[in-house]
Amino acid sequence: MSAALPSQPAIAETVAALRAIVRGYRAAGETVALVPTMGALHEGHLQLVREGRKRADRAIATIFVNPTQFGPNEDFARYPRDRDGDLAKLASAGASAVFLPTVETMYPSGFATTVSVAGLTEGLCGAYRPGHFAGVATVVTKLLMQALPDVALFGEKDYQQLQVIRRFVRDLDIPVEIQGVPTIREADGLALSSRNAYLTPAERAVAPLLHALLDEIAEKLQAGQDAAPLLEAGMGRLGEAGFGPVQYLAFVDADTLQPMGRADRPGRLLVAAYLGKTRLIDNIAVPPRGA
Ligand code: AMP
Numbered sequence: 533m534s535a536a537l538p539s540q541p542a543i544a545e546t547v548a549a550l551r552a553i554v555r556g557y558r559a560a561g562e563t564v565a566l567v568p569t570m571g572a573l574h575e576g577h578l579q580l581v582r583e584g585r586k587r588a589d590r591a592i593a594t595i596f597v598n599p600t601q602f603g604p605n606e607d608f609a610r611y612p613r614d615r616d617g618d619l620a621k622l623a624s625a626g627a628s629a630v631f632l633p634t635v636e637t638m639y640p641s642g643f644a645t646t647v648s649v650a651g652l653t654e655g656l657c658g659a660y661r662p663g664h665f666a667g668v669a670t671v672v673t674k675l676l677m678q679a680l681p682d683v684a685l686f687g688e689k690d691y692q693q694l695q696v697i698r699r700f701v702r703d704l705d706i707p708v709e710i711q712g713v714p715t716i717r718e719a720d721g722l723a724l725s726s727r728n729a730y731l732t733p734a735e736r737a738v739a740p741l742l743h744a745l746l747d748e749i750a751e752k753l754q755a756g757q758d759a760a761p762l763l764e765a766g767m768g769r770l771g772e773a774g775f776g777p778v779q780y781l782a783f784v785d786a787d788t789l790q791p792m793g794r795a796d797r798p799g800r801l802l803v804a805a806y807l808g809k810t811r812l813i814d815n816i817a818v819p820p821r822g823a
Pocket of ligand 1: 568569570571575576577579580685686687688689690713714715716717723724725726
């Protein structure tokens with residue numbers, strides 16, 4: 533007996549085609565989850581699709597390598613792209629449809645509007661990637677307005693991004709529920725990322741330190757230690773292990789992303805560091821002491 537092949541998702545390349553697909557689902561009384569991605573899909577992305585399936589009748593994935601969220605010296609041109617592989621993975625995860633817009637579809641000639649979120653975007657990655665979060669906020673706003681799903685799912689892997697999305701969705705009264713999904717990791721703790729493909733074998737062997745260090749610092753914060761010396765020592769450890777530059781290792785309020793000195797309320801520990809030519813980020817929750 534052969535296993536049934538998963539059914540192929542419908543493909544939309546224009547906004548009109550995407551809306552026609554969503555209209556069909558709505559006409560059948562079905563709810564819709566949206567999973568925006570940049571492709572080069574891995575288990576982390578597929579987990580978002582599976583969570584979407586739990587929360588709605590239909591999951592639609594979008595694949596768009598968004599040029600406006602990359603800086604001039606970043607990896608837009610060499611960002612991994614694998615359309616056929618992605619479509620096969622999305623079929624197996626149960627996506628009903630995939631939106632694959634072109635750059636011209638998303639940013640037609642004369643495009644002049646930007647969504648930018650103050651405050652939340654100034655520190656952490658925002659300090660090192662000027663314009664990045666405006667690029668993300670603008671493209672995610674467009675995707676939400678194009679599909680008008682019931683729920684959209686985003687990974688906690690990009691924690692600052694998730695907080696920024698929650699903020700503008702609330703501020704602009706976009707009628708979509710935003711659902712965060714915990715980070716999917718390799719067995720050794722490394723957070724799955726499309727950019728892990730850039731790592732050399734030697735770098736890949738060192739990379740799990742990022743998560744191990746976050747765990748170690750979180751434990752000490754929860755034991756009541758002050759953040760500042762732990763973060764300073766942590767930066768040193770990363771440098772010694774071959775990371776560099778280490779852009780930040782920070783302990784912040786889980787909602788406002790403002791720096792915190794002690795684990796006296798829900799916090800988040802975040803890191804961004806280069807390993808060779810690859811920029812890696814990771815973060816974990818630090819529940820308040822005694823929680
Ligand atoms: P990207 O394709 O990198 O833009 O990511 C698309 C979505 O997948 C974002 O919401 C990410 O936060 C999420 N994502 C990426 N890596 C992971 C992971 N390891 N675990 C869970 N979600 C992830």
